[in-house]
Amino acid sequence: MQDTTLPKTLTLGRPDDFHLHLRDNAALSAVVGFTARQFGRALVMPNLKPPVTTVAMAAAYRERILLACGANATFDPLMTLYLTDNTAADEVARVAESEFIYAFKYYPAGATTNSDSGVSALKNVYAVLEAMQRHGVILCVHGEVTDPSTDVFDREAIFVDGALQHIVRDFPALKIVVEHITTKEAADFVTAAGPNIAATITPQHLLYNRTSIFTGGIRPHLYCLPILKRETHRQALLKAASSGSSKFFLGTDSAPHAKNAKEACCGAAGCFTSHAALELYAEAFDASNSIDKLDDFASRFGAAFYGLPRNAGTVTLQRETWTPPDDFAFGSEKIVPLTVGRSLGWRMTDL
Numbered sequence: 001m002q003d004t005t006l007p008k009t010l011t012l013g014r015p016d017d018f019h020l021h022l023r024d025n026a027a028l029s030a031v032v033g034f035t036a037r038q039f040g041r042a043l044v045m046p047n048l049k050p051p052v053t054t055v056a057m058a059a060a061y062r063e064r065i066l067l068a069c070g071a072n073a074t075f076d077p078l079m080t081l082y083l084t085d086n087t088a089a090d091e092v093a094r095v096a097e098s099e100f101i102y103a104f105k106y107y108p109a110g111a112t113t114n115s116d117s118g119v120s121a122l123k124n125v126y127a128v129l130e131a132m133q134r135h136g137v138i139l140c141v142h143g144e145v146t147d148p149s150t151d152v153f154d155r156e157a158i159f160v161d162g163a164l165q166h167i168v169r170d171f172p173a174l175k176i177v178v179e180h181i182t183t184k185e186a187a188d189f190v191t192a193a194g195p196n197i198a199a200t201i202t203p204q205h206l207l208y209n210r211t212s213i214f215t216g217g218i219r220p221h222l223y224c225l226p227i228l229k230r231e232t233h234r235q236a237l238l239k240a241a242s243s244g245s246s247k248f249f250l251g252t253d254s255a256p257h258a259k260n261a262k263e264a265c266c267g268a269a270g271c272f273t274s275h276a277a278l279e280l281y282a283e284a285f286d287a288s289n290s291i292d293k294l295d296d297f298a299s300r301f302g303a304a305f306y307g308l309p310r311n312a313g314t315v316t317l318q319r320e321t322w323t324p325p326d327d328f329a330f331g332s333e334k335i336v337p338l339t340v341g342r343s344l345g346w347r348m349t350d351l
Ligand code: DOR
Pocket: 021, 047, 112, 113, 114, 142, 223, 224, 225, 226, 255, 256, 269, 270, 271
């Protein structure tokens, strides 16, 4: 029997997604509406092919996103540039002057999807990091080491203990977002660091652990990077997300890949969650009795870190059991969401 003391609806300030993959062309048109329906803004990742490395490329990509949103959308894409070994310090000055670029994204070369052009050694970007610190430009970090001999479950903790410590030590005023954290080590590091260090947390890392990937068979739609970790880490992430600390905020890392690329002998990394992002977060916060903390996590802390005002308006979720579709159109292909085969307990209303 349903507990009648539980709230049946939940109204939040219109939230922001501070980590999103929108892709390009037909894929972009297929997915952007899901995010624009729920979120006022999203920080758009630059790992296209070729990567978005200049202000001019980001401006053109932003126009394509706005076009794909249709004429009436109020959705505001916040752009990022892809940091490479060859990023010029001048580009940092141009980003600082830009009105629509909010960060550089640091991918260690080879860490994940379309990261081949990423940074091959930290020292290669030291001059650029110094310029970012000076100009107040934010660095978003994919925090994993890439040495193939390092166990995939250890890659984040080793990055936090090594490269990340070095960056924070050498650039103490640099604003850093440790993206999609997955471990207790990362959560503890961010908690202990200064106010210029924050982190995003995805819905999949709040809801699932590494055993979920292998429950009843291999579940490719739960495969992303950094990979899901042990239950103790999931618990640490839930604690951080619901702690009320403004250092932790919403970033879905929704990363669409065609069904064929996921359900393959060598499946692509990335979970698609934009179709029900808020519902998934509501479920995670609800299960840990902290639904009252979701508004700050989803709608306030990220905007504050990025120096943005809160969005106008609200969104409302209601307690309702429903099952999202098993797939969605994705250009000439299909996309299968994280939620395939299961129901959800919250649903956003289009009031
Ligand atoms: O699982 C992932 N997919 N992790 C990333 O860092 C990139 C993303 C993608 O672009 O598909």
